[in-house]
Amino acid sequence: MPGISDSTWDRRGVLRAAGGLAALGALSACGSNTGRGGGGSGTSIKQMYHAYGEPGTQQAARKFAKAYPKADVSVQWIPGEFEKKLFTALLSSDAPDVFEFHPQIHLAHEKQIVPLDDILKDVKDDFNQADLASHTIDGKIYGVRMIDDPQFLFYRKSMLKKAGLKPPETLDELIDAAEKLTTGKVKGLYLGQTLQALQSPLVWSTGADLLTPKHEIGYHTDEVVAALRKMRRLYAGNALLKGAPTDFWDPASFTQGLCAMQWCGMWAMPQILQAHGDDVGIMPWPSSGGPGGRPVVYNGGWSAFVSSKAKDVDAAKEFVKWLWIDQKEYQREWALDYGFHIPPRKSVAADADKLKSGLAAEGVKLFEEDGLFDDPAWTQSMITTLTDVMANAVRGDADPDAELDKADRKINRELRRIFG
Template identity: 30%
Template sequence: MKQSMKRLLTAGLIFTMFAVLLAACGGGGTNTTDNNSGQTTDNPDKPFAGKKLSIVTANHPWGDAIKEMLPEFEASTGMKVDVQSFFEDQLAQKLTVQMTAGSVTPDVFMYSPLQQAKLFVKNGWIYPLDDYAKKEAAYDFDDFSKASVGSNMIDGKLYGIPIITEQHILYYRKDLLQQAGIAVPKTMDELLAAAQKLHDPKKEIYGFAARGQRSPLVSQISSFIYSEGGDFMKDDKATINTPEAIKGMTTYATLLRDYGPPGVLNMSWPQAIGVFAQGKAAFFADANSLFKNATDPEKSKIADQVGFAVFPAGKEGSQPFNITSWGLAMNAKAENKDAAWAFIQWASSKEIVLLTQQKGNPGARMSVWDNPEGITAFPKELAEVTKETQKGGVDHSLPPVDKVSEARDIIGAIVQKSISGEDIKAAAEQANKEFQVLIDKEKGK
C-alpha cells in the first residue's frame, strides 16, 4: 500500500489537485495566503503547510482505509490531519452537539445525507460545495453517478460528496431456481410467482425474506413504490395513499405475509439476511452492501449459491434506490475551508476511490466501476448488477423531511398493518394524513 500510494502521489496527483487551489489562494507566487486563515506558507508545492484539519468519521471500513493513506497525504500537503471515529449514533450526537454550539471543528465530517442533510442544512451547519466541486476539470465531478450526487442536493445546492453508495438489488438462491426450472425474476409479477412456487414452509424454505420492522422496512418499500411510479411525497404533499404507492406497498406486504418467514414483523436487515444465509429463503431484497453476510462461508450456509440480480421492474420499470449512504461534508464554520476542501477532494479523487473500493467500499465514481481493478473486491455478478443500477435509480430511499424517524414510523405502519391482514388502503389514507401534518409543521404551516 505504501509503495502504491507513493507512486500515486509522486506521479503528480497531489500537485494537480492543489495547483489550482494554490493559485486561487495566492496568485501562484512563492508566498501564498490562505483565504480563510490569513496564514502564509513559503512552499508553493505545499500550499497548506502548517495547517491542521479536524476530521470526524464513522466507525466504517472506509474510514479505516483513509487512515492508512493519511501519512502520504500529510507528507504531500504539509497538513496535519487529526481523525476521530465514532459509532453511528455517537457520531450523530457529537455532530449535533458541536454544530449547535457553533464549533469550528470538525472541519470535515462523514454524514448520512438521507438522515441528516435536510436538518443540517436547515440549521446552517453545512457549507455548500458547488463552486469547489466544479472548479477543477481534473477532479471530474461528472464522473460521480447522478443519483449519488442527488442524495447530497438540497434545494438545488450540493452539500456533500458521495463516498459510499448503496443500491437496492435482489439476492437469490441459484440452486433453488435451477432445481425448479425458474428464471431469475425480472418483474414484480415474476417475483411474486417465483416466491409462491418456491415457498415450502414444511421444509423451512420461505419464498421471500426482507425487513418487516416498522421503521427499517421504509427504505426497502421505496424501490417497490418507485417502480410503480410513486413516491413518498411530491411538492410538499404526502403521496403514500396514491394508487402507485399502494401498489408498491401491497407487493411488498404480500411477499412477506404470504411467502415470508415466521416473525417477519420483528425483522430488520440482520435477521432477514440471516434467514437467507441459513438457506431458508429463496429470495432476499435489500442493499448490495450487505452481500458479505450471504457470501462469507463463515456466516452463510449457501455462500456458493448466492446470485445477484437487478431489482425487478414494476409498471415504470426497475426503479430501485441508488443512494449515497455516506458522504463527506464541510463545517459551515470551518476556519480553513480551502484546506478542508483539499482533503475532501483528495479523499474522493478517482485514484483514492479506486484504492478504497479495492478494500470493499462501494464508491460513486463510474470510472472506477468500469475499471477491472475497481471491482476486484466484489463477486463478478454483483459488480455487474451494481454497475447497471448505478446508471439510474432514485436518489433517496427515505422521505425527504427533517424528522425522518417520525416519518418512517408513520409510513412503516401501513405495511405492517397489511402484513397483519388489515386493509392497506385504509391504513394508507390514515398514514397520509399523519404524514401531511408532519410535512406542514416542518414548512411552518
C-alpha cells in the same frame, strides 16, 4: 459497508436529538483520537464515520487521516444509532468538522452544512451526474459522494431452478416465488427486520415518486395502496424470514442458507460469492404491476459533508477535497477493497476491474438501467413517517389507505415548514 442508514435505529430519536444529552455522552465516549493525522500545522479536523461492518474499514479510515499532511485529523467511529448521535453532535458545541451522511435538504436550510461547489468546480464532469443532482439544493452542491451502493434481490439459482421458477418480474410473482421456495427451515425471502429498507423501492416500483417535482406528496396513489396490501399478505404468510439475527444489510441469512432470496447491497457481494459461488443471481425490486410499474434498484451510498460549525471551514473543505477528489487511489481502495461499491468518479470507476465481470458487472448494469437516487427533499422525519406506515399496514394489519392519510398530514406539515 452498508450504504444506507441502519434501519433498526430509532428515527424518532433523531428528531429529538437536541435533547439527547445521553447520546452526546456516548458520542464523547467513542473518543476522537482513533486516527490522528500527521500534520504539524496545529490545525485539527474531527471526522465522523458510522461503523462500517466490513473488516479493514476502520483501519483504512485511520490510514487516510494519518496520511493527510496539512492537519491533525481524528476519526470518530460511531457504532449504532449513528444518525441520532450525528444529529445531536451537529446541534452541540462539539460538532464534527467533517462527517458522512446522505443529502437532506433540512441540513442545508438550517445551515448545518456548507456548499462545496468551489472544491467540485473542476471535476463536476467526472462525477456521476445523478449523484450531483441528488446533492444539489437550491442550486448549490452540498456533499461529495464517496461511494454508490446499489441494492438488489440476491437469489440462489439452483433453488429457483428446482422449484421451476424464473426470477420474478412483478411483486405478485415475487410473493408466489417466495411461497414456493419456502421448504422446511429455509424461507423463501428475507427483507430485513423492519422492512424499512423496502419502503422507497416499493413506492417507486408502482411508478409513483415519494414527492413530485413541485415538492408535493407523490406516494399516496391507488397503486401504492394495492402494493402495501400485497406486502401485508406476504408478511402475514409463512414465506418471509422473520426474527433473523441480523438486518438486511448483513448477508448472513442468505450465506447461511436461511433463505432462498434476500434484499441486500452490492457491498455484500464478495461474501455472498465466497459462500455460494456461481449459484447466485441478482435482480431489481420487481415492478408492482400496472401501466406505470417499473423495476427498481435503490442506490444508497455515503457522502462527505462539511459542518458549518467546523473550527476552520476552509481547512475542512480542503481536507475533503484532498481525500475524496484528489486521492483517487484511496477512493478506489474505499470502493473496492472492503466489499464492492461503485466509485462515483467516472475516472475511478473506469479502473475498477473488480466490477467489470461476473455478478459485479451485472450489478453495475442494473444500477445504470434501474437505479434511483434519494431526493434531498425527502427528509428524516418523512422517512420516519413512511416507516410508521410500513409498521402499521404491513407488519400490522391497519388499513393502508388510512395509514397513508395519517402520513399525508404529517408530511404536508413538514413540506410547508420547508417550502412555505
